[in-house]
Amino acid sequence: MALIELKRMAQGKSSTLSHLYINGVFANYLLEDAIRPIKIPGKTCIPEGSYKLLLNTWGGMNVECRKQYPGMHKGMIEISGIPNFKSVYLHIGNTINDTAGCPLLGSWYNLVNGEFEVYQSRLAYERIYPVLAMIIPAESAHLTVTNQHL
Template structure:
C-alpha cells in the first residue's frame, strides 16, 4: 500500500457534515459533505463509513474542467472507488452543501452559517492536497478509510 488516507467525520450541521482529511497521518484539509444517513442517496448523502480505494479518474466533464483549470498539476479527478452502487465520487472544490452532489469538498478553514457547515479557500486546499495524493497514487494503491467520530 503506497499510502493511507483517512476521513474523520467530526461534526454535523442540519444537513451538512464537517470532516478532517489526513494523509499518512498528517492533517491535509477540512472536508464538507452532505448529511450522514444509513442509506446513501445520490447527491444528498455523504459516503458511508468504510474502506475504499483512491483512483485517478480521467474521463468526464469534471475531469476536462479541472484539466483546463490546472493544466500542469491535473492527472485525473481523485475518485473514491468501491462505494456500493455509486461511481464518480470525487474530492473537489466547493464551499457549501449545494456544491457537493454527494462528493466531499475540500477547504482550508470552515464556519457554521445558519446551522450548516461551509468550507472556505477550497482552491487553496485542493492545490495543497492534490499533488500529494496524486504522487501517492503513482506509487501504488492508496486506501481511504472513513470513520464517523462526532466530537461536537
C-alpha cells in the same frame, strides 16, 4: 503504504464536517452531505469503509480541471468502490449545494445557519492534489472513512 483517512467530526442540519489525514497528519477540512441511514442521491455522504483511490481521466469534471490546472491535473481523485455511489471525487466547492455526494476540500470552515461551509477550497485543492496525485499511482491507495465524535 500511505495511510489516508477521512474522519467525520461534526454534523450540521444537512452537512457533515470532516478532516482529511495523510499518514496521521491533518491535511484539510472536508465538507460532505449529511450522514443518512438510507441514501438520497446527491444528498448523502459516502458510508464508513475503506475505498480505493484512483486518478479518473475519463469523467466529465476532467475537462474543467484540465483547463484550470493544465500543469498539475493528472485526473480527478476518485473514491472508487462505494456501494450505491459512482463518480465520487475530492473536489473544489464551499457549501453542500456544491457536493452532489462528493467531499469538498477546504482550508478552513464555518457554521452558518446550522450548516457547515468550507472556504479557500481552491487553495486546499492546490495544496493536497499534488500529494495525492503522486501517492495514488505509486501504490495501492485507499481512503478509510470513519465517523468520529458524532
